[in-house]
Amino acid sequence: MDQCLLFLVLLLMGNGLCQQEEVCSKSVINSCDDCIRSGPYCVWCQQLNFTKAGEQEAARCDTQAQLIERGCKREEIVSPKNNLTIVKKDPLSTSFNQQEPVQLSPQKISLRLRPGLSTTFTVSFKRVQGYPVDLYYLMDLSYSMKDDLANVKELGKDLFEALKNITANAQIGFGAFVDKTVLPYTNTNKEKLQKPCDENDQQCQAAFGYRHVLSMTPKEEEFKRKVTEQFISGNLDSPEGSLDAMMQAAVCGDKIGWRNSSTRLIVLTTDAGFHMAGDGKLAGILEPNDEHCHMENNLYTKSIEMDYPSVGQLAMQLEKNNIQPIFAVTKNVEIVYKHLSKMIPKSEVGVLSSDSKNVVQLIESAYNRLSSKVTVTHDNLPDNVRVVYTPKCNHAGPAGDSEGVCDNVHVGQEISFDVTVTADSCMKDKSFTIRPLGIKDTLTVTLSTNCECQCDDPHDSSHPHCNGKGRVTCGICSCSESFVGQFCKCSIGDKDERSLRASCQRQNGTECEGRGDCVCGRCQCHTTVSGSNYHGDFCECDDEHCEKFQNKLCGGHGKCNCDRCECNPGYEGSACQCTVSENACRTLNNTICYGRGTCKCNRCECKEGYQPPLCETCLGCPDLCKTKLNCIECLGFNSGPFKKNCSVACNKSIYPDMVDQFTIQSKQCQQKDTEGCWIKFRLEQLVGEDNYRAEILKQRDCPEPPSVTAIIGGSIVSVALIGIILLMIIKLLIYIKDLKEWRKFENEKKKSKWAEADNPLFQNATTTVSNPTFTGE
Template identity: 80%
Template structure:
């Protein structure tokens, strides 16, 4: 996985911190010009005969590596490069000894960029020692600031002394404000308008919105005289018209007396909050602030006709006129002005004492903070242009993406910033923008154009042999004369073999060019979609409008749709490019991704078959490793078993005995019988990966004793004799059973027989009788 992906949107150029994989995402490519507009790494091969007959010319457009892999010669590759020309680069000034000191270099740069391919250059800055300072003291003269005014009248000497400690070329001006002279901000009773203070207060001037009192001067006496003439005024509500006053002080530069070459400061002193845009509706004032100067006789004349400016309007005008505000406010409104500081660049907030006697110290501290912090930024950028700053200084401060910040920079110290400019798409005309330090007049003007054209140095003749004498070569492809078409102008419009040509325009014998193009000389020329893009593909089967959406945007707005599939920009992934590329959600306690048993997509593990989410730790249905690894344990540990002849090849990729610098995922005790009948006791520790274990044989094999030969022979003879006797007895039993069966059958037949009892007529009994005379009969 490319660890540089999170930086790709910022660092896509050759000077980036990491190398991006070169990818050419092609869409509709009909010419070299189309290729140049397809991506920063798309190049074009102008080599003749590079494409095969009937092959799309779009194959000429790809990355340099792939084209060379397709046998395109290096000198036949067209790839516009970025170019940078320094137009003006005056050296930085050493001190303020000239009318227009130079604090930023270079001053003018011309860039010609290829879209998507960024370029980086250095911008140097050195604050001139003794640079002029214009300080405009803008004071709240509402009644609650009465004590503060009296104290400020005595601060002229201290203010000028503070300026002298900063620069020999300092000037001070003075202005005052209260609020709009309409209800509900000010009592509109005629007498109250003339004397809005308490009746007991004799020194009170008429109500007013903003008054410019003193233009920039280096005269301490003039400043003291003008300020001494001021008196307090009053209004009704607590918030004041601070933003009205600051806006006029910013845009009325000729009346305030801002110098062209100076650090411009507005010191706003107040003890109250401020009204902002929209508050004017309370008085029926609906006209928005127009950000223009409306000063007559040193008074703001549109105070009762025009709404207060917004904070955004004020911030823009302060930046435009290189003015840095210092808010010297009382403790009760410090939080309010701290929040305002966050929205106005290069501003500072200090807390006044009850009678403002510490204002000089606050101004000195705020100035040193502002002057030691250098913030490089730019004005309005042309469309599709991005700028990134990389500060190169001892204290690189935090900044937004559109700024570069160096802090704790002392006067006379030279620092520099790396500025990376990227343009996303081709521009019709030359554009420009400015880069400058906030609060400093010096600027760098960047003139920008894009390089989207191909310079192929083609021959002029219109009967080039490559085009069958019927056209000219344009960047390696034929531009046919009228009446001829085809890859090599080999077809005339009236070609008779039209059927075979049209057949080549049908995909799988389907509709010609999918109904979204015309078949011209055997090749599809695709139509344009309803939205203005083109169908593409060999058969016009693709368009770039029907991809998956995310947040109601095609490819989530983070990728390009190509033929129905999203091709995500660097840093994004997912079927709709809806996810930022990240593997944090897939990290395991041992700092692996999904334990090596799956891939991390959209910050979630997609596990291999059998392994379970969320981190692919367990496997359901997987075989017992004690059995599957037994043969390898036997061959690696004891040199026996079915794998003993190729043990290294069969086993070392899935099992190891060596020390491994990683924690095991799981372990298991095994007790198995091997092929020799021996019991093996071993321990398996599962390592990262789908089938990788560390094995430890806990003890020697437990094998049975070998059998006795005598016992085997004796046992065998006894067994044979016993089997013979058993067989004889079995035969005898079978014969007996058979005889018994026959006898019983005979008996049954005998019972069924019936014999005749007639005498034999031929039989005659014996007629001679012999007696033993001695037989007594006992």
């Protein structure tokens, strides 16, 4: 059963039943050009008299199926198509010869595309037998690579034999690097710069950043001689200047000797990590790498003036110059270089043995992996252009919008890629390049768009279809000066055309709401797709966009008029979905929603605050006892703020004598009036929004009035008593103060000591008087 269902699904898909539906999403359409720019499936009918009287010319724009269904002849439909022209297509080469081999075909394509409508073409690729290989051996000559250098000096024969197994046309070059000759990378002591190695090591060359040793050569002996002349050097820190060296090897093509038609390989051998952009700041080097060649006498001259390149800069130059790096590194830095390889397209990582003896096998296997993997991609695309690659090979990667990959491609095997190009907007004469990574061959795609209609218009400038006052352009009239209208029948004379059109705009909006034509200052409304007419002074009404019920306009029980349903007798609701009935709205006293709402579609629509289903209770309403207190006071006791207009203010909501009304609910109240008396009353809520019956107790509970005589007498006694108390308090305070002063005096008196000294002012008498008669007895 499941197999049958699967077969049926595949059959339906094969018959195109699952294809995407063609839709034309129209916006503002005033011409054929506007139409085809609206979407890839929009086409234009240039047939004369295709539109009905008063119908807007935008009706000429739709999908082809819709226009044919509405009566447009197929030959009158304008639909620009995609155009693909192969400008250059040299055949693929089978083997390498002295001429330039061709591995990618075609080489030049010109596309003229309809915006949004994609086109697909096929690109073929074949690996040429015996394609030249240029290998540049770039070696780390820091002191830790001393034993590796001894082995590399013996590699010449094995390396050339391995290359000859790949191609008969191979060349090899050699370069070396250490690091920048400044602190903190290298010891800048004069003696250490000349001999940075261990003191016991006599064969040591001076410190350097990058040195080009041997340009590309097919001679084995020359390679062996040049490598033999090299000696180890040294530096301070562990990371090396390998990115500096690779950048110069990539951009100094004439000095390295890269051939135009060759597979270019850089084999980097090292046992350490690498410095990259920003590390130069440690040595005060702030100038960014400029990605240019700076080699004199085979030495990198800007090593101490220019920062290391970034990984992105290096990757871009390697790709630009079709160079594929092979990182032959020791086990301790394998992870580092695998991460680097992920950021550099078409690169491989191999693990060296401790003495680098396996480097030849490593290079051979890495080259096979690189050359058997074909990756087709593009350079910078123009804005709003999309490219998708679909590989057609045995070991194809998934389709992608950045690249297409075929793996395990053998020499002489032809593979292909379907390239789908889509332009999403109008443009003129843009181009981009498609090429396999690491291969010189390219495909140049020139792209422009087809955004104009090419209509077969008559040359008559006074066409009868335009009332002799204009010419026909793609089926519509282009009126002569001073004439307007669908068929140029309106002469604007001295009146400005803008003012005529303004009278067709509602609140400065769209002319005739986009549903009609402004003819001599009045809207001529179009017909809808179903054949009914738009109407209104500004064509603002139609009879098709009313609310639906059960997928029927106005529920099938009314007529749509200007976007609103006019229901047949016996039906109501916004979509005439309800029969007229009040059964569910009736209350116990046979009222409708207790007089606090309206019954629509047999349901109560309550006024604000009252709650469904029957609007019986009020949520959030204020306390009735407090809100009706003033009316109760004036009606029952002729007092309070409503005393002067009690009948006007209160008789419309409180009916004391209404006894035959249905009571919804009642409430006992006790409130204090404006005179401070307690009033007791009962409120009965009646049918309606603000109707109450009040039962008021005629007696108020008021406090007894105070005794005037007692108040006056009490006041006099209280004042006298308070005066006496105040005098006693004052007397007490004076006594306390005097007592305090007396005690202080007594204390000071006791503490004083009287002196018995002579008075300095006293003088003895100077005259002595004697009584001569005094005998002394």
